[in-house]
Amino acid sequence: MTPPAEKPFLYVVVCAAGIAADVGQLITTAQERGWEVGVIATPLAMGGFFDTAAVAAQTGRPLRSAWRSPADPRPFPPPDAVVVAPATFNTVNKWAAGLADTLAVGTLCEAVGLGVPVAVLPCVADALAAHPAYQDSLIRLRGMGVRFGEPYSGMPGEDGGRPGFPWESALDLLERR
Numbered sequence: 001m002t003p004p005a006e007k008p009f010l011y012v013v014v015c016a017a018g019i020a021a022d023v024g025q026l027i028t029t030a031q032e033r034g035w036e037v038g039v040i041a042t043p044l045a046m047g048g049f050f051d052t053a054a055v056a057a058q059t060g061r062p063l064r065s066a067w068r069s070p071a072d073p074r075p076f077p078p079p080d081a082v083v084v085a086p087a088t089f090n091t092v093n094k095w096a097a098g099l100a101d102t103l104a105v106g107t108l109c110e111a112v113g114l115g116v117p118v119a120v121l122p123c124v125a126d127a128l129a130a131h132p133a134y135q136d137s138l139i140r141l142r143g144m145g146v147r148f149g150e151p152y153s154g155m156p157g158e159d160g161g162r163p164g165f166p167w168e169s170a171l172d173l174l175e176r177r
Contacts, residue, residue: 008080010035011111013104016044017086017123019154019165023050026085026167027058033171038076040064042091042104067103082111083170086123086152089134096137112144119173121149121166129153147173 010030014020027037037059046052046065056063062075084091091105100106111118120141128134129151142148149169156162 007036009077010037011079011082012039013084014041014045015088015091016049019086020049029168040104081174082118085121085170087120089124089128093137096140119147119170121170122151126153
């Protein structure tokens with residue numbers, strides 16, 4: 001059994017989007033705000049979307065992506081809150097539908113059922129964000145109390161540069177009452 005964390009424990013769920021390469025910024029900010037952090041990634045995100053070794057070193061914990069067997073100890077204590085960043089079209093839709101086919105989505109489904117606060121920073125292309133299933137998923141998840149940040153498409157701005165991903169805003173969403 002995993003001993004309880006001395007600080008509040010934050011699960012960070014990372015999905016397969018290019019911006020995931022900078023997830024260390026979220027972890028740093030969370031740690032500065034007094035959180036202990038554990039990272040759960042979708043299987044696709046584990047395939048090179050971010051530096052898994054650096055994130056494991058930064059959190060001091062193994063990354064999770066696959067289900068553990070019942071005999072294995074729990075590597076993380078129960079979450080006090082969850083952040084999903086970046087949250088992809090696929091993950092948002094599967095979560096809203098209750099399709100817990102990965103550890104990441106299963107964790108999100110369970111967090112809602114346990115009443116754990118969840119903040120989401122969507123990273124979805126405009127064309128996908130316009131899809132009716134995605135819009136329905138947002139409505140459903142908001143109805144469950146999930147807190148959403150502004151959508152991020154990753155599209156270049158007028159100056160040709162990409163806007164920064166608002167990592168800190170996920171923590172701000174958790175702190176609002």
